[in-house]
Amino acid sequence: MTSLHGKTTIITGGNAGIGKETAIDFARRGARVIIGCRNPKKATEAVKEIQRRSGSSNVIFIPLELSDQDSVRKFAETVLKQESRIHYLINNAGIGKAAKGHRTKEGYNMVFAVNHFGHFLLSMLLLDKIKDSAPSRIVNVSSNRHRLVKPGDLYFSQKDEEGRIYPGLREYNRSKLANVLFSKELARRLEGSGVTTYCVHPGIILSSMFATYREATRIPIILYWKLIIRYWLVGSNERAGAQTTIYCTLEESITHLSGRYFDNCRVAKESELARDDGLAKKLWDVSCQATGLCL
Template structure:
């Protein structure tokens, strides 16, 4: 084979891969109207969360952008209002790295908002920023990506129940499949050398799924449903912390092959609004289709232990616990 044939072959494979990527994106095709409904999206100022909030605003919802950076959030709010013409978009301070902030957000929401139809637990950080603890003394990535969604959902559950049928959507990741989550050492110290950063991220994303499974069980019959999802490999700011030559190589391939944030938002939107999933709860989706979960992570003892350990970590009062 001469060089030209090899290069043509490589180019063909890359083009086929690109076409495959585009053809396999799942799109939410529902016409659900959200006028009169209220939605909260955490981490809505950019990436997947931004396009999720934008979609809800297009459908006429009152949308709360729950964000930690006021300036970025205000900017996102202005863009959403400009695109959709829906002025009912509000910014509220929410820092998932602080339980005090999560509690303050929920208190303000419960006191000032009449209803809650959709909660999308989307805020998250990547693997690279893990080697420190939060102000509450916990594994930073676990707190931002998992513990705070757990706490926030508990604190807003009465509004969700009162607005039923309502939905909780938890943005997880396919990375959960390589997690190594020990219920007896849930908040594993992030500085252990034998504990790679990507496993820590994977653990936080498995936390989202385990939470979804048990939450669905505990909410059975209330009219509140919950599902988890993998958005796909999406080119967003979440990879900005990467450094060195790996980052350059990664950015090159990601620019070519990763999906856009709009494509990444589709499964979150689908789970929040589509009539197709109105009676489905406790499941895991990607590309707007249900996917199977491994038997080990759905075992009741495993799920129950993690749930109870998380209740302790976020300091739920007896009244706040879900039975």
């Protein structure tokens, strides 16, 4: 029953999947909702749907390409100019796979850049405004697949023999571990500021991410549909997948649990690597370097 009248929330990837369901929920509660995504046509259509389903006209779109740091900076600049407060930042957007060898213009792995570096940069650029709006929250959407990363998989060498930059910072599972580590370290640095942060596993969701996965991998159509059927049988719908994000944004009783990992609207145990404070601090420093932020 929580009302969000007078609150402003930003949702990356709010044009589709659990991001759109989150946007609809917040708009119904009276929040001003800003969705950031890269495709203007899809975003415009999504804004109309969110407005129609929520009954609120206070929903807008600002272009955001998380793999492009210039785009992230432009998005943040636009938001900071036009918004007096930011109460909630939902780092929701993500991709599961990119075409082999597809890297950002900075030379970073595309999946890791979208899922972690882009959100790290966005959060840091908006952080002063979020602090000024306290009590406020940052919610990072991760995955239980962070558990599949083994010790030594996430490493911070700047280049390998093939010239790849940060070769240990790549692909989906490692990016999702990065989301958990980022939440932990961010919570430590924000202690006492009035800003809390949480990391969530949305569950097994049959979402629009599978379309990009098919496009990127070009797996045989039979295998693709087997995967879809499997997720359909054991997974949840997108509205259900948004509930843990919504819970961690609104629930008043969890303010003392900043930095924790949530699954199915309750605290869950992260992997052993995700509890490594030294790894979290190192990732923070490398993320600052990769995004051009001062340490």
